[in-house]
Amino acid sequence: MSLRWKHIYCGFESSLGRFTLGVVMSLTLVGISKADTKKDRQKVLITGSSTLAPLMTTLATEYEKKHPNVQIDVQTGGSSKGIADCRKGLNDVGMISRSLKASESAVESISVASDGLAFIAHGGLTVNDLTPEQIADIYRAKVSNWKELGGPDLAITPVSKAEGRAALELFKKYFKLKSSEIKAGVIVGDEAHGVKTVASTKGSIGFVSVTTAMQATSVQKQSVVKSVKVAGASPTAADLRSGAYPYSRKLQLVKCRDLRKAVKEFVDFALSAEGQKVVERVGYIPL
């Protein structure tokens, strides 16, 4: 039958009206989904470590301000995902916060910022300084009360990280512990979870990245979470650079093939003096 106005505005009552409505809605949805792809925009995809993601996001925003035809997407998923995606060609560069394993060859890494392993403890703890052996003993559960280390009579709750996390790999490497040797009281997932857990558990000690520790101890009051010195050295930029604080690592980008022009220019920006100023501003430690 021929289309009449009544079919449109009494849409729901007639079957032809319902059909027309369906077609119009589908076309609108298709139109909306196509609306924001600008053909002349260059896209850059960066995936990987959640430790490095906030920094890359800020660098991307700064870069996009000067180069409006480039769109940079930063996604997390972990260092392993960053490497896997890079090899499969699913991203332009990957972000990693751990060193490459022997099986991860054919991948080139570019350092973007410095970082390390920092120990944080519950704010009310009176112990400020520990030796590496004491820390290893705490995590082996050989020492279970702070009074054995010159502190109050309070049970120690060591906070560790889930299997596969970069920070855990770093901890095991520097303190020469195996997974089965670590007897944690609580296991956490990511950095923020770690900080929140240490902040709410009396007598707890945990490890996070230096960047997270710096942010946690400056943003929150000292009484909530505090940074623990190891053999007199603090996890600060100065001590890391001088080598007094030995638990360092570099936050890196990985590439598996030659970079496109747009991607290369962004990476060069990140490594330039201007980019490193952004690194410092966001709270990370520049190279």
Added chain:
Amino acid sequence: MWATYLYKASLWLAPALVASFVAFGFGFVFFESLPFLRSVDWSGTLSVKWFPSDESYGLIALMSGTVFVVVCALVISLPIAFGAAIELAFFVHGPLRSACLGAVGWFAGVPAVVVGLFGLVYVVPALGNWFGQGFGLAAASIVLLMILVPPTVLQLTETLQAETEGPLLAARSLGLSQARAVWKVVLPAKTFALAQSAMLAASRGVAETLAILMVAGNVVNLPVSFFESFRTINATIALEMPYALDVHRSSLFFLGLLTFVLVWLLRWMSGAFKKRPGLS
């Protein structure tokens, strides 16, 4: 007219789509867990040692973590939820009822993650002060209670009032008090509704991941005390999936399969309460 047939077809298509999503979901999880199923040493799974990096896939600690936390949570939340639902369905009327249902509805809308955060920041330190360690079954059960009770109360209040006006009126007119009418006449006829409600709450408890992860402590342990860290199946999947490779990743999908099985078991158990047609 063909447009009508298109419309009717879409009514049939929708449930078919839903069924296919479920089938696809199960199929996907099953296929992804095949590498693990093919290569696993089954005798090693009957242990509490879950160390995937050392090829040790002990399932006992994880399964008991999930089962224990759901059981403990149900033990404390079902009495509260059932009591509240029965009160609201039969004993409380008027503005007070609307206010209560409104408040419960509001709580039901709080995301589980927020409840987990509340647990991490308030419940865990409080329990730590009173009992030594805050992380553990106690904190997880309390958090699950806050998550499970509101939707259960809402759903059960609705369900209890369905088809009970007749019997209730009959019982009252025979001289029974409201309390007797409810406990002796209406509720015995509604045991399936109660069982189904409990099953839904249990399924929700099995599915809950993040909130429990924040307060459980996540150490792979057999949970023997209320204040000792433990880990559930879902927490394992959430914590290890981003960094798992090959067989480890496949084993996590197998854990997902286990949760499927657990929920099916719950449905089967609640089906045992179904009555033949007609009131007893």
